[in-house]
Amino acid sequence: MMKSICRFCLYIFIVLFLFPFSAYTQASGKKFVVVIDAGHGGKDPGAIGRIIREKNINLGIALKLGALIRENHPDVKVVYTRDRDIFVELQQRANIANRVKADLFISIHTNSATNRSAYGTETYTLGLARTEENLRVAKRENSVILLEDDFSKRYEGFDPNSTESYIMFEFLQDKHLEQSINLASSIQRQFKNSAKRVDRGVRQAGFLVLRNTGMPSVLIEVGYISNRNEEAYLASEKGQLQMAKSIYNAFCDYKSDCDRKQGAVVSRNGAKEKTDSSLQSENRTIVVTKTNSEKSSASSGSEIVYKIQIMVSPKKYGEKNSCFKGLSPVSYYRENGLYKYTYGETTDRKKLLQELPRVRKLFKDAFIISFKDGVKVK
Numbered sequence: 001m002m003k004s005i006c007r008f009c010l011y012i013f014i015v016l017f018l019f020p021f022s023a024y025t026q027a028s029g030k031k032f033v034v035v036i037d038a039g040h041g042g043k044d045p046g047a048i049g050r051i052i053r054e055k056n057i058n059l060g061i062a063l064k065l066g067a068l069i070r071e072n073h074p075d076v077k078v079v080y081t082r083d084r085d086i087f088v089e090l091q092q093r094a095n096i097a098n099r100v101k102a103d104l105f106i107s108i109h110t111n112s113a114t115n116r117s118a119y120g121t122e123t124y125t126l127g128l129a130r131t132e133e134n135l136r137v138a139k140r141e142n143s144v145i146l147l148e149d150d151f152s153k154r155y156e157g158f159d160p161n162s163t164e165s166y167i168m169f170e171f172l173q174d175k176h177l178e179q180s181i182n183l184a185s186s187i188q189r190q191f192k193n194s195a196k197r198v199d200r201g202v203r204q205a206g207f208l209v210l211r212n213t214g215m216p217s218v219l220i221e222v223g224y225i226s227n228r229n230e231e232a233y234l235a236s237e238k239g240q241l242q243m244a245k246s247i248y249n250a251f252c253d254y255k256s257d258c259d260r261k262q263g264a265v266v267s268r269n270g271a272k273e274k275t276d277s278s279l280q281s282e283n284r285t286i287v288v289t290k291t292n293s294e295k296s297s298a299s300s301g302s303e304i305v306y307k308i309q310i311m312v313s314p315k316k317y318g319e320k321n322s323c324f325k326g327l328s329p330v331s332y333y334r335e336n337g338l339y340k341y342t343y344g345e346t347t348d349r350k351k352l353l354q355e356l357p358r359v360r361k362l363f364k365d366a367f368i369i370s371f372k373d374g375v376k377v378k
């Protein structure tokens with residue numbers, strides 16, 4: 001009897017308190033969640049310098065970055081994959097980000113090279129490494145899984161030291177690539193302009209920790225621990241704070257861009273106004289127009305033409321490339337420096353809607369986009 005009364009009380013409690021609360025949080029919008037991932041930790045020191053270990057530099061910058069965000073952005077929730085010197089498995093780091101439904105994942109690492117004169121900063125997004133140097137960085141960072149029990153099973157036989165293992169990153173579909181590249185570019189700009197570091201550019205490589213996160217994500221190499229001067233800078237409080245501030249500035253730009261875009265959606269539904277950001281990105285859209293002989297009747301006149309966007313890549317692929325999984329005809333348009341590949345072309349949106357489930361079996365994030373007079377309709 002007592003038990004059933006208690007259960008009843010609990011039920012009342014849930015109805016009275018939890019439901020209104022969840023309605024409230026939904027109405028006011030979900031908090032923006034950023035996961036800050038200090039690379040390595042505990043038994044895994046990362047790269048080892050003369051005076052400091054990589055894990056300590058990473059943690060120092062991560063905590064300073066998190067503190068800056070918490071101080072200045074009450075609307076942002078900061079989650080650390082580690083906030084002290086402990087070992088966290090690579091998969092676990094991605095799991096944390098996925099579990100809290102993070103909007104952004106920032107992984108912080110420190111580089112190392114046998115050439116001790118190498119120095120400077122790099123920010124990576126997920127993709128196929130185009131150079132030996134980028135592949136080397138991914139191999140070194142991924143090799144931490146060798147410290148995990150059962151890594152072969154957990155990572156499906158992935159061998160971090162074998163170049164063949166990295167082929168899978170070539171045709172990876174990353175729907176967040178564009179946002180990740182935007183943030184990465186902004187971080188590199190800040191490193192150069194605010195912290196006065198050497199900018200070695202935005203790069204791509206196959207990092208396991210980025211592969212398994214379902215949100216825009218970057219991996220930062222804040223400098224070379226193997227370079228005496230850079231190590232001293234990164235070991236210092238001042239150096240770590242400058243790096244954290246640079247990442248923080250880039251984060252602020254990224255976040256306000258997200259907020260603006262959300263605003264654009266609202267105003268389009270309401271007053272049908274376009275914000276500056278949507279106009280800007282429209283200006284950056286370059287649509288590849290077909291030659292007259294190729295041009296189908298569908299794209300003539302000023303009718304709206306519909307296509308299914310299947311993937312985005314910084315790389316240009318031929319129409320017959322196996323990455324399109326046999327879909328034809330495939331074309332592309334360029335936007336923000338990326339190739340955006342589309343399948344099909346018709347003025348009949350319904351027809352494309354019927355096609356969509358079949359295409360999604362091959363490209364699960366495929367969606368319909370429209371063009372008017374060769375310009376993408378926002």
Ligand SMILES: [Zn+2]
Nearest residue numbers: 039046109110
């Ligand atoms: Zn590292």
